[in-house]
Amino acid sequence: MNKTLYEKIYDSHVVHSEKNGLSILYVDLHLLHEVTSPQAFESLRNKNRTVRQPKKTFATMDHNVSTESKDINASGSMAKKQMQTLIKNCKEFHISLYDLNHPNQGIVHVISPEQGMTLPGMVIVCGDSHTSTHGAFGALSFGIGTSEVEHVLATQTLRQQRFKNMKIEVIGKIGKFITAKDVILYIIGKIGSSAGTGYIIEFCGNVIKKMSMEERMTVCNMAIELGAKSGLIAPDETTYLYLKNKTYSPHGQNWQKAIEYWKTLKTDHNAIFDKVFTIDISNILPQVTWGTNPDQVIGINEKIPDFTSFQNIVKKDLAKSACKYMDLKPGTYLTDITIDKVFIGSCTNARIEDLRSASKILKHNKISKNVKAIVVPGSGLVKRQAESEGLDKIFIESGFEWRLPGCSMCLGMNNDRLSENERCASTSNRNFEGRQGRNGRTHLVSPIMAALAALYGKFSNPNKLN
Ligand SMILES: CC(C)[C@H](C(=O)O)[C@@H](O)C(=O)O
Numbered sequence: 001m002n003k004t005l006y007e008k009i010y011d012s013h014v015v016h017s018e019k020n021g022l023s024i025l026y027v028d029l030h031l032l033h034e035v036t037s038p039q040a041f042e043s044l045r046n047k048n049r050t051v052r053q054p055k056k057t058f059a060t061m062d063h064n065v066s067t068e069s070k071d072i073n074a075s076g077s078m079a080k081k082q083m084q085t086l087i088k089n090c091k092e093f094h095i096s097l098y099d100l101n102h103p104n105q106g107i108v109h110v111i112s113p114e115q116g117m118t119l120p121g122m123v124i125v126c127g128d129s130h131t132s133t134h135g136a137f138g139a140l141s142f143g144i145g146t147s148e149v150e151h152v153l154a155t156q157t158l159r160q161q162r163f164k165n166m167k168i169e170v171i172g173k174i175g176k177f178i179t180a181k182d183v184i185l186y187i188i189g190k191i192g193s194s195a196g197t198g199y200i201i202e203f204c205g206n207v208i209k210k211m212s213m214e215e216r217m218t219v220c221n222m223a224i225e226l227g228a229k230s231g232l233i234a235p236d237e238t239t240y241l242y243l244k245n246k247t248y249s250p251h252g253q254n255w256q257k258a259i260e261y262w263k264t265l266k267t268d269h270n271a272i273f274d275k276v277f278t279i280d281i282s283n284i285l286p287q288v289t290w291g292t293n294p295d296q297v298i299g300i301n302e303k304i305p306d307f308t309s310f311q312n313i314v315k316k317d318l319a320k321s322a323c324k325y326m327d328l329k330p331g332t333y334l335t336d337i338t339i340d341k342v343f344i345g346s347c348t349n350a351r352i353e354d355l356r357s358a359s360k361i362l363k364h365n366k367i368s369k370n371v372k373a374i375v376v377p378g379s380g381l382v383k384r385q386a387e388s389e390g391l392d393k394i395f396i397e398s399g400f401e402w403r404l405p406g407c408s409m410c411l412g413m414n415n416d417r418l419s420e421n422e423r424c425a426s427t428s429n430r431n432f433e434g435r436q437g438r439n440g441r442t443h444l445v446s447p448i449m450a451a452l453a454a455l456y457g458k459f460s461n462p463n464k465l466n
């Protein structure tokens with residue numbers, strides 16, 4: 001039978017099938033962070049259980065670490081407690097941890113791929129929705145709830161239903177200043193933030209094929225913003241090249257064997273997808289969200305839409321309330337909107353390529369005096385790499401603050417938050433009300449667009465600048 005990539009990975013991990021279509025899947029890698037793991041460990045302990053495969057379990061601290069100091073007290077008592085609990089749990093159950101002071105500490109979805117823990121064909125889970133990021137390597141990866149975290153800790157397996165298959169083929173010519181972030185935002189705008197509900201999405205097409213691993217991760221990261229269970233991209237030469245000689249990648253003879261297996265990880269000719277979209281990105285412009293949902297997004301030359309332009313009554317109401325929250329009037333050009341803060345970071349856009357693309361814009365330029373801007377590398381490794389290339393200096397000289405790795409202003413669990421009514425150009429993935437701080441206003445953009453917004457104090461069309 002012809003199978004999709006998703007079906008191949010799913011089937012090869014079934015350890016038990018039930019009549020109702022549910023299966024127990026083997027889990028190759030279980031990632032943990034400080035926010036969604038404490039209760040799971042507590043419950044494990046109460047039941048006198050142990051961690052089944054500590055070597056296939058890996059933890060980092062990211063959500064509430066301070067990006068200003070390595071002091072565990074710096075983000076408040078709740079954060080401190082969660083971090084201390086993670087340290088204690090990892091010690092007791094023999095799990096490797098990139099703690100606050102570890103040189104490789106960083107965002108869970110950044111550290112695992114860059115260390116070669118994330119490999120094609122794996123089933124990867126984490127108590128975190130953006131686990132879909134790892135799908136960029138052709139791994140079946142998805143977020144799980146805390147009771148599932150406990151189940152995986154105890155058994156290294158997980159009960160899963162089969163999801164439907166969606167294919168999104170991205171075709172066309174990639175325009176100037178168009179990044180993976182623009183591509184995925186455009187797709188979300190085009191098909192809607194619930195189009196992926198009930199599906200695993202396989203991204204393919206010439207545009208995806210040309211993307212680097214960093215770009216593919218940005219795309220799969222935001223499969224969640226399409227409502228999907230996860231996103232997937234078939235591994236290829238780009239994937240192998242990225243993984244070669246990474247700390248946890250297979251080495252020696254195992255490398256060759258791995259590649260042979262990885263080459264089988266693609267959707268068979270004639271495999272059936274339940275839904276297919278073909279999206280041409282040839283003529284798109286850099287994307288900016290204007291509302292409080294990622295599908296409320298337009299190109300940089302456009303105006304905030306008129307409510308009456310929405311046929312769908314629900315969409316019309318959503319647009320109305322989004323404009324109210326965002327304090328925007330229909331008909332306003334994006335390029336007339338001024339901003340207060342810029343955040344370059346998060347598991348969507350805090351990798352080395354993201355920092356390189358933003359720094360290119362900032363080099364020899366100073367940011368607007370009305371803007372406070374921070375750049376938060378995704379991990380210690382990204383930070384060191386950026387520093388070795390002198391990117392930190394470019395950011396600092398332009399007026400950005402160069403911070404320590406973590407989730408930071410993506411969700412404001414530490415001190416990096418928007419104040420009331422502040423407007424932010426952010427490279428993160430979620431723009432719902434209050435996401436970056438109470439009554440804060442988030443516009444999702446690429447690192448290039450964030451850097452430009454910092455320079456001019458408002459959204460700017462890179463095609464119209466010298
Ligand atoms: C804290 C965690 C549960 C959450 C998630 O799962 O997505 C966070 O990472 C987020 O981005 O909102």
Ligand code: SF4
Pocket residue numbers: 062063107128130346347348406407410411428429
């Ligand atoms: S960077 Fe943001 S989206 Fe990613 S895991 Fe952290 S909080 Fe969640």
